[in-house]
Amino acid sequence: MERATLDSSSEAVEVEWSAGGVDRFPYIWLRDNCQCAECFQADLNKRLVLTSELDLDVAPVRAGVQDRGSSLYVTWPDGHRSQYDWQWLRDRCFSPRARADREQRWRRKKQLWGAELFTNLPTADFPALLTDDRALYDFLFLLDTIGLVLVQNVPRQVGKFQELANRVAFPKMTFLGAEQMLKVKPIHGNFLLSTAPLGLHTDLAYYNYLPGVQMMHCIKQTESEGGASELVDAFNAAYQLKQENPDAFKLLTTVKVNFHRIGKALPKHHMKERHHIISVSDKGEVQKVVCGKHSRDSVLDVPVDQVKPFYRAMRAFDTILSHPKNCIRYKMKEGDMLAFDNLRIVHDRTAFSMAGGERHLQVGYVDWDETYSRMRVLQAELGIQEE
Numbered sequence: 001m002e003r004a005t006l007d008s009s010s011e012a013v014e015v016e017w018s019a020g021g022v023d024r025f026p027y028i029w030l031r032d033n034c035q036c037a038e039c040f041q042a043d044l045n046k047r048l049v050l051t052s053e054l055d056l057d058v059a060p061v062r063a064g065v066q067d068r069g070s071s072l073y074v075t076w077p078d079g080h081r082s083q084y085d086w087q088w089l090r091d092r093c094f095s096p097r098a099r100a101d102r103e104q105r106w107r108r109k110k111q112l113w114g115a116e117l118f119t120n121l122p123t124a125d126f127p128a129l130l131t132d133d134r135a136l137y138d139f140l141f142l143l144d145t146i147g148l149v150l151v152q153n154v155p156r157q158v159g160k161f162q163e164l165a166n167r168v169a170f171p172k173m174t175f176l177g178a179e180q181m182l183k184v185k186p187i188h189g190n191f192l193l194s195t196a197p198l199g200l201h202t203d204l205a206y207y208n209y210l211p212g213v214q215m216m217h218c219i220k221q222t223e224s225e226g227g228a229s230e231l232v233d234a235f236n237a238a239y240q241l242k243q244e245n246p247d248a249f250k251l252l253t254t255v256k257v258n259f260h261r262i263g264k265a266l267p268k269h270h271m272k273e274r275h276h277i278i279s280v281s282d283k284g285e286v287q288k289v290v291c292g293k294h295s296r297d298s299v300l301d302v303p304v305d306q307v308k309p310f311y312r313a314m315r316a317f318d319t320i321l322s323h324p325k326n327c328i329r330y331k332m333k334e335g336d337m338l339a340f341d342n343l344r345i346v347h348d349r350t351a352f353s354m355a356g357g358e359r360h361l362q363v364g365y366v367d368w369d370e371t372y373s374r375m376r377v378l379q380a381e382l383g384i385q386e387e
């Protein structure tokens, strides 16, 4: 920093940078963010000043640069003295450019994909994920950007989902417990019974906080035809719908659909929530897709003459989702675990026959907040530059 001056008209300290340029830091913000031990607990990264104690009209009596331009000092009317490191200030700059940069970094970089991903499916090695932090980071990065990773070489035993979930953060507890056992056993003498396709869906659509990351471990796969997983990047499909059928897109982004699950079996449950099938941000980016025939309630809150158009819109989206150019079909092998973003990748399982013997999956979830936290910690520890 070259120089710091008080600018009473804008109620800000003007900092002139050694590399050129001037930035303004408002008085009230500087006072609120004093870094001294009285105002800020550095080891916990916590502000101690109460917002109610702040004088909104506070103005320094003096400000200047010190330590050969590496820090800014500010003296307040009550004699309190604050000091701010130049890099710390720079990282919090209010200029339009700095804010645009931060906005850009804040947006999750999603790489949209179609069926072509199948030939280049992101993979991870289970034993490496448990022991190698870089492998774990790379796995989480793929899960964030692509939304889907095939984890291979998972031992064919229950409990492996928990091992990976605990490496990331911890399993998300749901009303079904910390995991679900999807086990289908042939019933003696009833080999003709077939297990119907599920339809493309999001898991736990009736939750307010839907599970972020889903992990599906194949312990035993059916030997019969079918039982394959279908996976679609629903963000990509939603943008296609917007292009091809803006009216349908409008309906799916504005009508809230009721999702529910009611069960009398223990634990008794009555789960219920409403979501747009496609959620978009204020900037028009697709943020979340929630769908599934088995959890969609028969209560449909649209005017009666909008019912058929709404069905047409759902059909239009479904047609795009299940189009061969968008949909990956992969029959999991025993020892595979599919990990995917449950807010973005919709999934299905094709029909299969019990004649193929037992089929056994273990399914569980981890939430995105803790996953992102883990990624940031790993990124710092491994010295990985932001991509």
Ligand code: OGA
Pocket: 182, 198, 203, 227, 228, 229, 347, 348, 349, 361
């Ligand atoms: C489910 C599901 C997948 C499968 O039960 O929600 O997606 O392969 N199951 O059985």
Ligand code: ZN
Pocket: 034, 035, 036, 037, 038, 039, 040, 080, 081, 082
């Ligand atoms: Zn202070």
Ligand code: ZN
Pocket: 201, 202, 203, 347
């Ligand atoms: Zn599912």
